[in-house]
Amino acid sequence: MQPIHTLHDFFARTGAEVHLYHMGRRVEPCPLDVLARFEDSASAWPFPWQGQARLGIVFRFGDLVDPLIWFLALPLDEQGQLVPAPRDAFLQRLLTLLGGNVDRATREPGNDSEIENLMQDNPLAFTPSLPFQAMLHALATRDTGRPASPHLEPVEAYLSGQQQVDWQFLGLQGLADFAVRMDNEAARLLAATLPALPDEVLNSLCYCLEHIAVPDTLGLALRDRGEQAAAAGCLETLCACVRAVGGADKTIAGVWFDELLSDPAACGPDLLAAMAGRGWEHLEDAERLPRFLEQLAAQPQADFASAARDLALIPRLRLPVLMTLREARQDSAIGQRLAGLGQ
Numbered sequence: 001m002q003p004i005h006t007l008h009d010f011f012a013r014t015g016a017e018v019h020l021y022h023m024g025r026r027v028e029p030c031p032l033d034v035l036a037r038f039e040d041s042a043s044a045w046p047f048p049w050q051g052q053a054r055l056g057i058v059f060r061f062g063d064l065v066d067p068l069i070w071f072l073a074l075p076l077d078e079q080g081q082l083v084p085a086p087r088d089a090f091l092q093r094l095l096t097l098l099g100g101n102v103d104r105a106t107r108e109p110g111n112d113s114e115i116e117n118l119m120q121d122n123p124l125a126f127t128p129s130l131p132f133q134a135m136l137h138a139l140a141t142r143d144t145g146r147p148a149s150p151h152l153e154p155v156e157a158y159l160s161g162q163q164q165v166d167w168q169f170l171g172l173q174g175l176a177d178f179a180v181r182m183d184n185e186a187a188r189l190l191a192a193t194l195p196a197l198p199d200e201v202l203n204s205l206c207y208c209l210e211h212i213a214v215p216d217t218l219g220l221a222l223r224d225r226g227e228q229a230a231a232a233g234c235l236e237t238l239c240a241c242v243r244a245v246g247g248a249d250k251t252i253a254g255v256w257f258d259e260l261l262s263d264p265a266a267c268g269p270d271l272l273a274a275m276a277g278r279g280w281e282h283l284e285d286a287e288r289l290p291r292f293l294e295q296l297a298a299q300p301q302a303d304f305a306s307a308a309r310d311l312a313l314i315p316r317l318r319l320p321v322l323m324t325l326r327e328a329r330q331d332s333a334i335g336q337r338l339a340g341l342g343q
Contacts, residue, residue, distance in 0.1 A: 004095065006039035007057075007072075007087065008032065014061060019143050021056040023071060023128055024049030025277060026211045026247075027135035029143065039087070044080030048313040051076050054126065058140045067140070070119060073126045080313045090124050131207035134176035138208075141177075148177040159205075160186070161193040167201045172208075179208035184215060191221040199229075199237050206240035210278045212247055219248030223256050230266060238266075239274040246279030254282045261288065267295040269302040276311060284316055290324045297333035304337045 004010050011018045011032075020030040025047045037043040038053065045053035052073040060067040072090075075083040097118060119125045128136070141148060151174025158165040159178065182190070194202070202225065214222065226241030242260070245253045257275055260266050272295060276283065283289045297304050312321040328334035 004091065005088075006036070007091065008036040008039055010091065010094065011059065016059045016061050017067075017144075019058045019140060021058070021136055021139060022047050023054040023056045023132060023136070024052065025280060027056070027132050027139065028211060029139065030055065038082055041081055044313075044315045045074075045076055045082070046315060048076055048080055048310070050310060051313065053082070054128075056128070056136045058136070058144075067144070068115060069136075069140075071126050071128060072124045074124065076313060078313075080315060080318070086124055090122065093122075094118060130172060131176070131204075134173045135180070135208060135211050137173060138176040138180040142180050148181060149173045151175075152177040152181070156186070158201075159193060159197075160189045167198055170201065170204075172204060175205050176208045179205070179212050182212070187215045187218045191217045194218070194221040194225055195228075197225075199234065203237055203240045206244040209244040210246060214244060214247040216249060216252060219245055219252040222248070223252060226256075235268070235270060239270050242271060242274040243278040246275070246277075246282065250282055253279055254285065254288065257282055258288060258291075261291045261295055264295070264298075267299070269296075269299045272296050272299065272302065273307075276307060280311065280314060280317065283311070284320065286320075289317070289320050290328075293321070293324055294328075294333050297337040305341055 002009075002013075004013060018032065020032060020035060022028050022030045034043075034046065035055070038045055052075055055070075055072045055074070057070040057072065058067045059070075074087055077083050094115070097115065138148070140146075149171075151171035153174075154165050155170050155174035155178045158167060158170060178186070197205070206222070209218075209222070222241045222245050226238050226245065229235075229237035229241060242256075245256060247253075257279060260271065260275075272292065275292065276296075283292055293308065296302055296307055308321060308325065312318050325334060325338065328338065330336075330339065
């Protein structure tokens with residue numbers, strides 16, 4: 001019997017039904033082969049967050065009715081590769097729990113609770129924010145063929161504008177289910193009702209929309225609502241719309257990001273964090289990325305070094321970020337920040 005060296009080995013050996021999800025920059029499905037290549041040091045983690053590969057693992061053994069869920073934050077090195085020792089210690093603890101025999105996980109009753117309790121006092125475990133938890137639940141129920149939560153129906157009725165519902169009774173889980181299961185018609189109806197949504201509903205909805213690909217009509221409506229928020233001085237709603245538009249096409253999100261980056265009054269640290277956190281794919285642009293980093297460096301309150309390091313861990317942004325830093329003029333905001341780091 002082959003030894004178990006990785007999390008991928010463990011799940012393959014047990015024959016568990018497994019669904020992986022990125023839990024860092026967005027909540028979205030993660031193919032098993034991505035984890036396998038990452039653990040074999042064949043590739044860097046594609047979507048790092050604060051120096052970690054954050055994973056939601058939804059799995060089920062044998063006859064279990066309800067799946068188990070692990071939230072693991074695996075530390076990364078400066079190249080975005082796995083630091084193996086903490087993962088190895090977790091695996092060793094898991095195998096010790098099973099007496100060295102992974103088949104016990106599927107055969108013996110009661111092991112599911114023991115495996116679930118493995119997350120207690122686990123240095124790799126983390127607790128996602130409530131919107132991230134809601135999005136994981138929405139994705140997992142959809143991907144396993146289960147019905148959405150009962151909270152979806154009133155959300156659909158309210159956002160379609162077809163029924164009067166007190167928005168204060170809309171649940172976050174219902175909004176997450178709506179975002180995950182939204183089709184083109186639902187997106188069209190939402191775009192039409194978006195201008196009249198209370199800020200409280202829009203902000204909560206954007207916490208969910210920021211994890212999905214946003215259709216063009218909805219992306220344009222979100223951009224317009226964000227512009228209105230900017231004109232009204234409502235920073236929270238502006239940032240919420242920026243995060244949600246991060247999932248729109250580059251002709252919508254990229255153009256809006258360019259407009260915002262050309263306005264120094266708009267580019268506070270919160271807005272820049274929204275762009276980097278959910279719209280990082282649109283920073284993969286030869287002109288937009290240097291402009292973003294220059295605006296970031298010009299913010300005294302921003303932790304420029306940490307933010308630049310976090311972006312550089314994203315494989316597709318690593319070289320462009322490093323080149324931008326290397327080519328920055330000494331008298332630029334980036335150059336002055338780099339000079340300050342060297343003192």
